[in-house]
Amino acid sequence: MRKVSSASKNADRVFRVATGVAASSPVVFLVVIALIVLVQAIPSMKFNGWHFIYGIQWNMGNLYGALEHKNGVTAAAGASYAALPFIVGTLASSIIAILIAIPISMFTALILAYRVRGVLQWILSILVELLAGIPSVVIGLWGIITLAPWVRDNLAVWLSHLGPVVPYLRGPVGTGLGLLSSGLVLAIMIVPIITATTRDLLMQVPILYREGGIGLGMTTWEVVRYICMPFIRDGFVGALALGWGRAMGETMAVLMVSGSAMNLLPHNLYSPISTMAAVIADQLDSALTDASQMAVHALAELALILMVLTLLTNFLARWLVTRTGRRRSTKAGVAA
Amino acid sequence: MMKQSGKWIAVSVTAAGLIASLAGCGTGAGNNTSGSGTAGNASGNATGTSASGAVTLNETGSSLLYPLFNNQWIAAYQSVDPSVKLTAASTGSGTGISQAIAGTVQIGASDAYMSDAQIAQSPNMLNIPLAISAQQIMYNLPGVKGHLKLTGDVLGQIYLGKITYWDDAAIKALNPGVSLPHKPIVPVRRTDGSGDTFLFTQFLSDTNKTWGSSSGPNYGTSISWPAVASEVGAKGNDGVVSQLANTPYSIGYVGISWLDKATQKGLGYAALQNKSGNFVLPTQANIQAAASTMVSQVPASERISLIYSPGANSYPIINFEYAIVNKQQSGATAAALKKFLNWAISPSGGDSSQYMTPVHFLPLPASVAPKSQAQINQIGS
Numbered sequence: 001m002r003k004v005s006s007a008s009k010n011a012d013r014v015f016r017v018a019t020g021v022a023a024s025s026p027v028v029f030l031v032v033i034a035l036i037v038l039v040q041a042i043p044s045m046k047f048n049g050w051h052f053i054y055g056i057q058w059n060m061g062n063l064y065g066a067l068e069h070k071n072g073v074t075a076a077a078g079a080s081y082a083a084l085p086f087i088v089g090t091l092a093s094s095i096i097a098i099l100i101a102i103p104i105s106m107f108t109a110l111i112l113a114y115r116v117r118g119v120l121q122w123i124l125s126i127l128v129e130l131l132a133g134i135p136s137v138v139i140g141l142w143g144i145i146t147l148a149p150w151v152r153d154n155l156a157v158w159l160s161h162l163g164p165v166v167p168y169l170r171g172p173v174g175t176g177l178g179l180l181s182s183g184l185v186l187a188i189m190i191v192p193i194i195t196a197t198t199r200d201l202l203m204q205v206p207i208l209y210r211e212g213g214i215g216l217g218m219t220t221w222e223v224v225r226y227i228c229m230p231f232i233r234d235g236f237v238g239a240l241a242l243g244w245g246r247a248m249g250e251t252m253a254v255l256m257v258s259g260s261a262m263n264l265l266p267h268n269l270y271s272p273i274s275t276m277a278a279v280i281a282d283q284l285d286s287a288l289t290d291a292s293q294m295a296v297h298a299l300a301e302l303a304l305i306l307m308v309l310t311l312l313t314n315f316l317a318r319w320l321v322t323r324t325g326r327r328r329s330t331k332a333g334v335a336a
Numbered sequence: 337m338m339k340q341s342g343k344w345i346a347v348s349v350t351a352a353g354l355i356a357s358l359a360g361c362g363t364g365a366g367n368n369t370s371g372s373g374t375a376g377n378a379s380g381n382a383t384g385t386s387a388s389g390a391v392t393l394n395e396t397g398s399s400l401l402y403p404l405f406n407n408q409w410i411a412a413y414q415s416v417d418p419s420v421k422l423t424a425a426s427t428g429s430g431t432g433i434s435q436a437i438a439g440t441v442q443i444g445a446s447d448a449y450m451s452d453a454q455i456a457q458s459p460n461m462l463n464i465p466l467a468i469s470a471q472q473i474m475y476n477l478p479g480v481k482g483h484l485k486l487t488g489d490v491l492g493q494i495y496l497g498k499i500t501y502w503d504d505a506a507i508k509a510l511n512p513g514v515s516l517p518h519k520p521i522v523p524v525r526r527t528d529g530s531g532d533t534f535l536f537t538q539f540l541s542d543t544n545k546t547w548g549s550s551s552g553p554n555y556g557t558s559i560s561w562p563a564v565a566s567e568v569g570a571k572g573n574d575g576v577v578s579q580l581a582n583t584p585y586s587i588g589y590v591g592i593s594w595l596d597k598a599t600q601k602g603l604g605y606a607a608l609q610n611k612s613g614n615f616v617l618p619t620q621a622n623i624q625a626a627a628s629t630m631v632s633q634v635p636a637s638e639r640i641s642l643i644y645s646p647g648a649n650s651y652p653i654i655n656f657e658y659a660i661v662n663k664q665q666s667g668a669t670a671a672a673l674k675k676f677l678n679w680a681i682s683p684s685g686g687d688s689s690q691y692m693t694p695v696h697f698l699p700l701p702a703s704v705a706p707k708s709q710a711q712i713n714q715i716g717s
Contacts, residue, residue, distance in 0.1 A: 026584030035472075056561060056563075058559035058560055059559075060556065060558060060559070060560065062554045062555075062556065062558070063451055063453075063556040063558075064450075064452075064555065064556060065554070066453070066552075067453055076453075078550075078551075078554070090649070141415060144578070144580060144582075145582075148582070149582060170564070172520065173524055174565075175566070175568050175583050175586075177568050193445040231674040255527075255571070257573075259567075259568040259569060260568065260569025260570075261563075261567070261569070262560065262561045262563070262569075263561065263562065263563040264563040264565060266563045266566075269564065271565065272565075272567065272568055274569075274571070282527045282528060282569075282571075283558060285427065285428055285430035285431035285434060285528060285529040286430040286438075286528070286529030286557050286558030287529075287558075288430065288431075288438075288529075288555070289430050289434050289451075289454065289557060291452075291453035291454045291456070291457050291530065292453070293450060
């Protein structure tokens with residue numbers, strides 16, 4: 001038996017502690033952040049109750065007036081916080097982004113994985129990854145200067161012609177800052193993430209399966225539809241969940257093109273909106289001047305809802321994967 | 337959380353200040369020929385040391401004060417006191433106040449004074465007026481030349497969503513002979529915590545019954561805006577100006593230091609009805625007239641609204657530009673801060689016309705300057 005020197009024992013101890021600390025840090029951070037947000041949100045929960053989730057008025061109260069006491073907590077006179085417009089804005093803009101991003105990233109990934117080779121593939125892949133690296137504030141700036149006027153003068157006008165068929169497309173088209181622009185900007189930001197993940201997934205499809213399909217006389221589309229897509233389905237849903245989470249949490253770009261609506265639910269595709277993340281960024285500086293601190297607590301509750309919603313969409317995506325997966329395997333079993 | 341981390345930064349900033357061997361002012365002291373009596377005292381504390389280290393004074397807040405502070409004062413003060421390094425940021429008055437309280441900056445710039453409740457919580461905070469500023473109502477109305485006439489009541493109804501078209505009878509009645517288009521009004525407002533929002537909503541509270549009623553939106557650096565479907569938000573005065581320029585038939589409120597930039601972009605600005613019923617423009621004379629009716633009422637704490645003041649020529653939206661400062665500062669920082677603020681309010685220093693005119697500000701009135709001075713002298717004591 002080899003004699004273990006004390007030096008290597010020590011090294012092992014250091015290794016154990018270092019890996020322990022490093023490996024536990026994500027969990028610790030998550031728990032600590034969640035706890036702090038929760039603790040900060042409790043006064044707001046007491047003050048606003050369930051009304052926070054279904055009400056429409058976000059009112060810090062008169063910050064230059066007296067303080068009032070309600071349910072054992074203090075807030076500025078006339079304060080009442082409710083976040084439904086922000087929750088709706090977050091969900092609506094991110095769902096529009098996902099709907100736009102699904103076909104674009106799917107097809108881009110197919111081209112990158114199967115159709116281009118060598119230098120061209122390398123260059124195109126790098127370009128997609130570069131798109132992911134553009135800071136969101138730059139995309140927001142482009143959104144304000146270029147996208148919003150274009151949406152106002154062209155896209156929205158054109159879409160509003162479909163108004164008689166789809167009520168949510170009816171005008172007025174507004175200023176170009178709103179739900180549609182937010183969805184477009186978000187789509188641009190999540191397409192590279194979903195594309196890169198999907199491309200990697202597609203490249204994992206065993207070449208024998210595809211060759212088998214082609215050997216059976218399948219067209220390219222049939223190979224993709226019946227061989228590749230079922231193979232990558234789970235991973236693709238995961239990629240969508242990742243993109244959706246990113247879209248809901250995105251702050252700066254949305255803040256710049258959303259129109260920052262307050263106390264207002266979107267009534268068509270062009271309405272100004274506000275998302276939870278954007279409101280937190282926007283309102284925090286004023287909230288810090290609230291002597292009762294209730295405004296900060298209300299923003300913390302908003303952050304809590306955002307966290308819970310992101311978790312829920314993640315679970316939803318996972319559940320979709322397992323459900324459809326199980327159905328397929330039973331179907332296949334019956335067919336066999 | 338916020339407050340604690342703020343304190344830590346404050347501690348480290350003051351520590352850095354102490355290590356910097358009480359550099360203070362040294363050579364620049366002679367230049368500080370302030371017309372006011374106490375200005376010399378501030379610099380007296382720290383003279384005589386060889387100035388190798390530097391004191392950094394950080395300013396953040398009001399985007400209305402920013403063009404003056406960043407583009408004029410910082411460069412000018414370099415020659416007055418090279419040992420002090422000034423930095424400025426345009427983050428909105430709400431941030432200015434909260435960061436000054438947290439101690440992350442030494443000077444919080446704000447168009448709004450702190451509320452009584454805030455002062456009760458942070459009794460060490462001083463609200464020191466540095467200059468007088470104003471705000472104009474700007475619009476993007478293609479084809480309309482000259483200045484529209486508007487009242488606070490009409491503006492209130494626009495932001496309440498009751499007046500929605502430019503050719504509304506109420507606007508037409510104020511502007512006979514002007515051909516107003518039948519286009520929806522796009523009201524633009526600030527989304528960040530803003531002193532301009534504070535001033536504008538204070539004006540609306542004073543002039544529009546619904547706005548000022550106890551159940552109305554009232555005033556503040558950030559308020560619960562009535563739901564108006566066509567309304568859009570923008571960040572900072574720069575954001576509002578570019579939003580107005582990009583959006584035909586929009587209207588918004590803009591700090592006067594942005595007037596030149598905004599008119600270059602083709603925006604017009606309104607003549608507002610004052611308390612005497614006259615329609616006045618934000619000219620130097622009209623701002624001066626409004627200020628002179630209010631100076632006698634300025635209290636020692638200097639937290640006072642100058643909005644909608646009486647007088648035939650008074651422009652209705654004027655305000656003090658405040659430096660929000662914590663009076664508890666360590667030696668070197670306190671000395672540098674006092675010296676800088678004394679320079680800033682001095683008519684031969686920061687308040688001289690060469691800095692005021694480009695941003696359309698007015699210097700502190702002679703009867704108010706001593707009150708600011710008295711507050712400055714509390715710093716570090």
